[in-house]
Amino acid sequence: MAAAKMTNLPGLITECQSLPKAVLVEKLLEDKDVEELSNLKLKLYEKCKYIKGFPNGEFYQRRKPKGTSSYSSLEDRLADDVYELMTCLDTEIITSEIKGMIKKNSDISAVEIDNESERVFTPNNNETHNSPVTMNRSSGWTGMKSKLASLEAGQIIFREGLTREINELSSKIINLKKIVEEKREEIKTVKTENELQREEINAIKAEIKELRCFHAKIATKCNKFVALSSTRKHSKKEIQEKPEPLLEKGEYKEAKRLFRKELRKKIYLEEQKQFESLEKHYETDRSTFFKITSSIRKKKEVTIQGLKVDRTLIYDPEDVLSVWEKHYSDLLTPKTNPKYDDEFRSYADDITILSTRVKGLQEQLDTLESYSCRWRFDFNTSKTIAVTFGETTRTFNKNNATRNWKLYNAKVEEKRSWTHVGIELSGDFNGNDRTKSVCKKAKETVHSLMNLGARSGELNPICGAGLWKTNWIPTCLYGCELWNTLGTTELNNLERAQRYAAKIIQGLGPNTRTEAALGSIRFWEMEAYIDKAKLVYFGRLCMLGPQTTTKQVFINRLFSFRYRQGEERVMGLYQM
Numbered sequence: 001m002a003a004a005k006m007t008n009l010p011g012l013i014t015e016c017q018s019l020p021k022a023v024l025v026e027k028l029l030e031d032k033d034v035e036e037l038s039n040l041k042l043k044l045y046e047k048c049k050y051i052k053g054f055p056n057g058e059f060y061q062r063r064k065p066k067g068t069s070s071y072s073s074l075e076d077r078l079a080d081d082v083y084e085l086m087t088c089l090d091t092e093i094i095t096s097e098i099k100g101m102i103k104k105n106s107d108i109s110a111v112e113i114d115n116e117s118e119r120v121f122t123p124n125n126n127e128t129h130n131s132p133v134t135m136n137r138s139s140g141w142t143g144m145k146s147k148l149a150s151l152e153a154g155q156i157i158f159r160e161g162l163t164r165e166i167n168e169l170s171s172k173i174i175n176l177k178k179i180v181e182e183k184r185e186e187i188k189t190v191k192t193e194n195e196l197q198r199e200e201i202n203a204i205k206a207e208i209k210e211l212r213c214f215h216a217k218i219a220t221k222c223n224k225f226v227a228l229s230s231t232r233k234h235s236k237k238e239i240q241e242k243p244e245p246l247l248e249k250g251e252y253k254e255a256k257r258l259f260r261k262e263l264r265k266k267i268y269l270e271e272q273k274q275f276e277s278l279e280k281h282y283e284t285d286r287s288t289f290f291k292i293t294s295s296i297r298k299k300k301e302v303t304i305q306g307l308k309v310d311r312t313l314i315y316d317p318e319d320v321l322s323v324w325e326k327h328y329s330d331l332l333t334p335k336t337n338p339k340y341d342d343e344f345r346s347y348a349d350d351i352t353i354l355s356t357r358v359k360g361l362q363e364q365l366d367t368l369e370s371y372s373c374r375w376r377f378d379f380n381t382s383k384t385i386a387v388t389f390g391e392t393t394r395t396f397n398k399n400n401a402t403r404n405w406k407l408y409n410a411k412v413e414e415k416r417s418w419t420h421v422g423i424e425l426s427g428d429f430n431g432n433d434r435t436k437s438v439c440k441k442a443k444e445t446v447h448s449l450m451n452l453g454a455r456s457g458e459l460n461p462i463c464g465a466g467l468w469k470t471n472w473i474p475t476c477l478y479g480c481e482l483w484n485t486l487g488t489t490e491l492n493n494l495e496r497a498q499r500y501a502a503k504i505i506q507g508l509g510p511n512t513r514t515e516a517a518l519g520s521i522r523f524w525e526m527e528a529y530i531d532k533a534k535l536v537y538f539g540r541l542c543m544l545g546p547q548t549t550t551k552q553v554f555i556n557r558l559f560s561f562r563y564r565q566g567e568e569r570v571m572g573l574y575q576m
Helices: 002-007 009-016 021-031 034-048 074-091 096-101 139-231 236-241 245-249 251-281 286-296 317-329 340-345 358-374 393-399 432-451 461-476 488-506 514-520 526-543 549-575
Strands: 057-059 102-104 307-309 312-314 385-387 413-415 417-420 423-426
Touching: 021 074, 034 074, 074 096, 096 102, 139 251, 307 317, 312 317, 385 417, 423 432, 432 461, 432 488, 461 488, 488 514, 488 526, 526 549
Parallel strands: 385 413
Antiparallel strands: 057 102, 307 312, 417 423
C-alpha cells in the first residue's frame, strides 16, 4: 500500500501544494513511516536538482533527537525536509534550510568525525554512522518568516506591475478607439469627396455632349452655307440686297458664341481644379506638386517643316529619317577605320609652349608661326597668353615693360594668371583668387539648396548632403591634384564654406558646434578631400602603361627630382 502511494509523486505534490506547513507535516506523519519519508525526500531532491542555483552535494544524515529538541522524532525532521523540498520545487526559491540540509562535495573530505558524540540511525540496517550535521534549531521558523515576507513582497510587486500594465493597456485601447474613430471620419470624408468627383465627372460628360451637339450644328450650318454658295453664284450686290436666311437669323454666330462661352467655362474649371490640387499637394506630396507645376508650364512645340538635302527640300517624315540614317552610316568610326583616333588626335585644339628663357620662347613662337604658314592655318593671337612662373608681383611689374613677344607681328599679352583646360594657373603660385571663386561657388550652391527648402527643414539633410558631395565638391575641387602651394588661409576659407553649408543643410543655427554639424552628416575636412584626390591621381599615374607619354613624363620628372635631391646632399657634404 505504501509503495502504491509513493509511485504517485506528482499527485501527492499537487494534493499537498496548497496545505500549510503544520497540516502537511501532520499528514505526512500519519500516512508514512521513516523509510517512505526518506525515499520521498530523495525523489524530491532528484527533481529539485534541475532548479537553477540548487546546491549540488549529498544530504546530511538526520540524527535521532538527543535531549530536548524542537523535533519530537526523526519522522518530524524528515517531514520538515520534505515540506521544504516541495516548497522549493513549487516556488524555485532556495532557502537557508535547504542549503543547511545538503553538504557540498568540496566539504566532504574536510569533515572530522566524532564517534562518541554523534550517532545516526539509518532506516535500512539500523546501524550508527558518524555525521557532520550541525542543526540550527531556530532556523526553521525564521526561514519561514523570511520566506513569507519575500513572497508577500514579490506578490505586492507583481500586483503593482500588473496594475501598471492594465492601466497602460487601457490607455492604449482608448487611443486605438480614437484612431479608429478618426479613420472612420476620414473614410466618410473620402466617400463624400468621391461622390462629389463623380458628380463633377457626370457634369463634365454632360458638357462634352452639349459641345458635341454644338459642333454638329455648326458643321451642318456650314455645309448648308457652302452648298448654297456653290450652287448660286451671286454678286456682292445681290448678296447684300438679298441675304440668305442663314445670315438673317444669325444662327451661325450664335452657335459660335455659345461654343466659345462653353470652351472658356471648361478652361476655367480645369484651371480651378489644377489650383485646388496644387494647394492640396503643396504641403503633403511634393512629387505630385512638381508634376502639376511642370504640366501647367507652357511648352514650345518644335516642328521641322522640311530638310534640305542636295538643293532639294524633303517634307515626308520617312524620307527625312532615311536621309539621317544615310548621314550617320557615312560617318567615320573606329570600327570602320582603325586609324580614326590616331588621325584626329594629331590635330591639337590648344597648344602650350614651355621655355626657360625669354629668347627661347620667342624662337618657339617663330617656329610655330612658320609651321602654321606652311600648313595653311592661323593661330588666334587674341587668345594667346604668356605667363611667367616664379616671379613676385614686384619683379613682374619691373620686367613686364622690357619683355616683348610677338606672333604674326602682333604682341602677345602677358598676364599673371590664365585658365587652361579648366585649371587656373598663377605665375606667383598664389591661389587666393582661386579659393575666393571656390568659396563663391559654395555660397551659390548653398543658396540654391535653401531655395529647395534646406533652411526651413523641408529638404531631407541626407539629400542635401548628397547634393553637396556630388555637385559642389567635384565641381569646385576640379584640378586640386595640382594645388601644391595651398596655404593655411586658403584651407581655412574652404573649411568655413563647408561649415556654413553643413549648418544650412541641417537647418542649424550659426552658433552650433562644428564637430556636431560635420559629424552628423559625415563630412570630411576639405584637406582630406584634396589629399584623397591627389592619392587617386597618383595611383592612376602608377597604373599607366610604360609606353604612354604621360607615364614617361612622370618617370622623368620623378628621377630628375631625386637627382636634384642627391646633388643638394652632396653639396652639403662638401660644404661641411
